[in-house]
């Protein structure tokens with residue numbers, strides 16, 4: 001279980017560029033639940049995932065994973081429990097290393113890395129099997145550099161790598177946003193398959209209302225660094241893409257309202 | 271011919287420098303300027319210990335250890351104190367100048383009657399034994415030295431090859447290739463970079479340790495411009511093997527170092543002023559770094575527009 005308690009993060013605090021990216025987020029995510037995260041641009045979705053993964057330490061609040069307090073843990077220490085796929089297909093793999101080598105790296109996520117051979121013949125055939133199961137035909141190219149693959153292939157591999165040793169938490173940050181529609185579909189299918197098969201606790205940020213409505217068993221919507229809506233169970237099941245679009249429209253309208261109120265106050269008092 | 275053997279031996283010894291630079295420059299993508307200081311450090315440490323009567327192989331190993339310590343320092347400055355990598359290298363290189371003077375107690379230390387790894391190798395053959403091919407006669411002792419250095423290089427290169435196929439070695443390569451990814455896979459990038467710089471400068475200092483035993487003296491100035499030599503060797507090596515595969519990169523670095531040394535010997539023979547050597551080396555590396563980009567943009571410009 002992941003417990004997020006009142007976390008806040010401000011970038012460039014005390015400067016004119018100050019951004020209050022997270023303003024007190026509270027979430028309890030049960031084991032095995034698949035949480036979709038949506039929200040307008042800059043609402044703090046990536047920041048939330050980064051805070052959980054430990055890309056930076058939060059200013060206030062606490063994070064607990066599997067009952068352990070991880071708030072002050074550096075990213076590499078949390079990696080033992082967390083698998084990640086980034087938005088940019090280039091971020092998740094080492095381009096000049098081979099597919100097999102990248103997988104071997106992922107097979108040691110968060111573990112001690114010693115002087116044992118990274119690729120023995122038995123681990124190779126095991127990896128071969130895992131790659132074949134993805135059905136992309138990459139099992140014949142295990143010794144090709146990752147840099148020679150397409151974005152979709154890379155993202156599929158990153159997904160496989162994130163789940164290679166079962167993570168206690170899988171973080172996916174718009175991992176299909178940079179792909180063409182066909183590859184995006186493929187990666188989403190793979191995601192659904194892996195998450196269901198291993199019952200992975202997952203947080204997935206997406207910009208696609210289709211994905212948001214059809215995947216996952218819980219959906220949160222972020223607005224200006226806060227969780228605005230949280231749909232679970234039957235309520236989440238009923239959501240359609242149109243419902244979600246309507247919510248966005250509501251937010252847009254209330255944002256406008258806020259702006260006009262602010263400018264009215266400004267006119268009166270400044 | 272004598273000169274050729276000399277240049278060849280020198281190129282071989284300096285290929286340890288190239289292998290060290292390969293780790294920082296290519297594997298870690300870290301522009302490490304510690305090299306000029308650490309090659310000298312290896313030289314001064316080895317020479318001082320030899321004069322103090324140490325076993326030559328132990329003195330050579332101590333040179334490696336001293337270099338590794340220097341590399342560790344650069345790594346800590348760059349990762350723990352977040353100093354720009356270039357600057358961290360320059361700081362350590364500058365500090366090492368004083369360290370080297372302290373180690374030797376003076377700016378130049380000759381090795382006269384000391385037993386060195388080079389004299390050990392030479393003692394495998396009698397002083398006037400010759401090996402003749404055609405009209406050339408090569409002293410067998412020189413060949414023994416080449417053989418000894420070759421064995422050292424073979425051991426170092428194959429150890430590196432093996433290392434970069436272990437879990438730890440793979441993680442080091444990934445650190446230079448994609449830092450974000452390897453951190454998400456649980457590797458502490460700062461520690462890994464520091465470890466890599468330690469290995470790199472250890473090898474560079476090993477080159478320095480062998481170099482002073484080969485040339486018979488240590489000098490605080492001996493490291494000037496060596497980092498550029500290393501870059502040149504690595505770049506030549508890459509174009510020779512035409513690949514980024516780790517085994518070929520290692521072989522390329524050794525070949526690049528030897529070839530570069532031979533090219534320099536030929537250029538000097540043709541009348542290149544030795545004083546201009548460093549300028550020519552720098553220009554060479556400049557060209558090697560810039561030419562590929564220039565050619566690429568040129569090619570793009572002349573490609574017909576549809």
Ligand SMILES: Nc1ncnc2c1ncn2[C@@H]1O[C@H](COP(=O)(O)OP(=O)(O)O)[C@@H](O)[C@H]1O
Pocket residue numbers: 011012019020021039040041042043044045046047048
């Ligand atoms: N590392 C950072 N440094 C400074 N500002 C950041 C950083 N990361 C995010 N931000 C800012 O925080 C806000 C939220 O960003 P983000 O979480 O990426 O939004 P999104 O919901 O689109 O993923 C944005 O205004 C963004 O510019």
Ligand SMILES: [Mg+2]
Pocket residue numbers: 045046047174
């Ligand atoms: Mg984002």
